[in-house]
Structure formats: C-alpha cells, structure tokens
Amino acid sequence: MLSLVYKDFLLQRGGKSIIYLAVMPIISAFAFSTNILNIILPYIAGSYLYIIYANALDDKYKTEKIFIAMPIGRKKIVGAKYVGMGLYMFGFLIIIGILSFFIRLMIPGFEEMALLSWSIFVQFLSVGCLYYSIFFPLYFRVGYQKSRWANYIAMIASAGLFALLLKATSEMSGETLSSMQAALNYLLTLPEGVWNIILPLLSVGLLYLSFNLSVFYYGKREF
C-alpha cells in the first residue's frame, strides 16, 4: 500500500503542484504569526492540488486497471489514497512546526509568533477529514472525470467549516473574527477541552465511515 502512496507522491513531480506543495508550507510558516487562516487555506488548496493531480494522471493513463489487475486488493488501493492525504497533512504540519520554531528563535520581530498546538492540529484534522470524507467516496464511486466537481465542493465545504468554527468560537469569546488567537484561547477554556477531544473523535469517525463507504463503492466499480 505504501508503494501506492509513494506513487502518488512521485506523480506530483510532473506538474507545478510539486512547487506549490514545497513552497507553500514555507510561506505559510512565515505567515503563521498573523492568522491561522494563513496555514489552513494553503493546506486545503495543497490537498486539492495533490488529489487532483494524482487522480488526473491515474485517469489519463488508466493505471487503475493495472493496479486492480495486480494482487493488491481494492481496499488497499482506497486505503493508499487516504493514507497519502494523511501523510500530506502531517508533512505540512511538521514543516510549519519546525520552520515556525526556528523563525521565532532566529528572526527578529517574530518572537511572539504562535507555535503549533493541539488546537491547531485539531483544526487541521477536522478540515482535512471533512474534505477527504466528502471527496473520496464520490471519487471512488464515479471516478476522476465525474468527481472533479466533488473536489471543489469538498474544498469549499471544508474551508466553510473552518470559517464557521472560527466565527462561532470567536463570537463565544466575545472577540472579533480577526482575533483568531483569542478564539483558539477560548476553545482551550471550554470544560475538559471539549472541542479538542470531541472534534478529533468526530473527524476520525467521519473519516472511518468515509473510508468504508469508499471501499464499498470501489468494490463495485467496473473498469
């Protein structure tokens, strides 16, 4: 299965997405100090590019047929797409985490810059899980050509969820939308860190359901 993840990663070299995927976390790390949106939105856009490019090339060369005819199993092919996006999310966060640490340490004026926290991780996870949970079952059911619109919808929905989350939490904290850190702080003050526990659980649960739905649909697909 990891070979298929590696394959999707290698495919990114073929287009401009690799430049975006490499550069955006670095730019995001610098922008991180001002607004968490500066890292969430590039992450969503990066996910969109990563998915669209790998799947478009699978479709162009009809390689799904080759992999299905091999002794892999459709469940592993589905799993590889989910794992790939999970690794992309962790990779994105790790790059930002390391860079923001050094930026804060070494560049004057960035001393007060925020560091990655559990809250930020939870928001990444929620947005990512929502995105993949909407998109992948549709992709595995109807294929790339017919699911391109679903990728837009998934992207908009996940970005929308994030905006709603921020709006709700900032209003609860009595702060304005621009004060994202205040919103995050408010989340942390909720009893027993409710948001930070329930949200990841819900997200992972949603992803699990989505994975099983994808396996079900892909199992029925004909090529």
Added chain:
Amino acid sequence: MPSVLELNNLTKRYDTFILDSVNMSLEEGFIMGLVGQNGAGKTTIIKLILGLLKRDNGSIHIFGKDIDEDADEIKQQIGFVLDESDWYDSFTIREMVKIISTFYDNWDQTIFEKYLKSFNLEEASRIDSLSKGMKMKFSLAVALSHDAKLIIMDEPTSGLDPIIRDEVLEILQKIIADGGKSILFSSHISSDIDKIADYITFIHEGRIIFSKSREEIADTYRLVTGPIEYLDQDIARFFDAIRKKKRNFTAITTDSKKIEKEFASYFGDKSMVIERAGIDDIMLHLVKGEQYA
C-alpha cells in the same frame, strides 16, 4: 493435463451487449488465442478474469481455484498486458518497477533486468521516451518477472509495426518453449493467432463460435468455392455460412465429406473447389456471410 484457466457459463450483461455463457478451458503449457472482431467480447472476457469487471453469472477457475475465493493469491501467478492502459509517462522504468515489484511476492529483479537487456531497454529511460513497441516489451518484462504461470494479454500486437509484432510473437513462443507457462491472448489480427496459438477461440457478438485446437480447426473447416449458378437451397443447406459474389460464391462447411458425396458431379469438372479454410476465411464467412447452419 490440468486446466490452468476454466470459464464456465461466464456471462456479462450490458444494455447493448451480452457476453453470453462463455465456456472455455486452457491447459498448462499452451497458447490460447482469443480472436474476434473489435467489440466481440474479447476484452470483456479478459477484464472479467482479471477482476476489472463483475460477472453476472458463471464461474472462473484459475489453477483449479475459484477466483472469488482468493483473488490476490491467484493474481500473484498471473502476468498481464492490457491494451487500454499505459504507464506513467513521467516515471522512469526503474521508478515504475520499484513500485510494481512490491506487489509480487516472487518478483525477481535479476530476471527483470535480463528481460530488459534482451529487449534493449534501459532502466533509466523515461516511459515517455519509449515507443509503443518498447512499452509493450516493458509490459512483457513486468509480466514475466514474477514467475507467473499464466500470461494474459489483451491485443498485445495491436498498433505495432510488423517487425515488432513478429518479435512479440517470437517472445511468446519462447515463453511457452521454456515450459510451465500458459498464455491467453486476444487479437483481432487473425494471422497473429494463426501463427502461434495452439488453441483458438473465436468469439462473435458475445458468443463463442468455437474453441478448438488449431489442428482440429484445420481438419474440420473447409472453404468451398463454386459458380454462383450452382448455389441453390439444396446445396446451401450444407454450408455454415456463404458469401455471394457476382460470378461465384464461397462458403464454409464443417461437413466437406458429405458435400463431396452428395454433389460429386459438381466437383467432377472442378467447377467447385474444396480447400482448407484459414482463420480469416472462417471469421469472414461466419461474421459477414449468410448463415444457413
């Protein structure tokens, strides 16, 4: 001799096409050619065997095992070449194989490299720098490098120039000569099938017309040519299919002895000729001719 591949009543229904109760068997050590027009159902059979399509009825047994019971274990021993699929252009052969090799328990890199060398392919070559013939050879090298006992190929010679086509056919013959392997390959080029297949299965509009050894076909089918004025209902009923031309007719029969006996006088003056029918003759008459049988 054990059957490597056995299809029983294999059926697949589409809105406009039905693959109808296909029965077919391939024994170890032989080449089976699947021949028929484009759209006859050859690719559908291959896709059903490889699990790309879901069958509506029937069963598929490979190496004596039901494909539904352990598809992955069976696929470990199948090498395949698909007509419609390609490799990623931006990958090198080395990169592509690095990924593929992980799926096969018995992948043998030494054998793979040996095939690359004999096919004059370089591991560092990018896929997009390969010609169609070279890509076919690369696909063959992949299919042959994990000790597959059954090689399945969909139109392997389609779109290749005559020289490369001949090379590919020679490779297939060599694979069989080395022993322990069987090949199922489809083609709409009947001369390719005629050249190397031990068994020929002719499929037309989703139905198997015949599945016989090459010798059996040579012994069974005869091409009859005669003046058009001889062709009446009495004589027509002895033919499986007839093609009429302006001055004469040609027909395919599986009962040439009876025809010779019943219409001896017609052959006496050599107005009618009976000769062995080639695959092309059989296909052409059964597909394009008037059916009487």
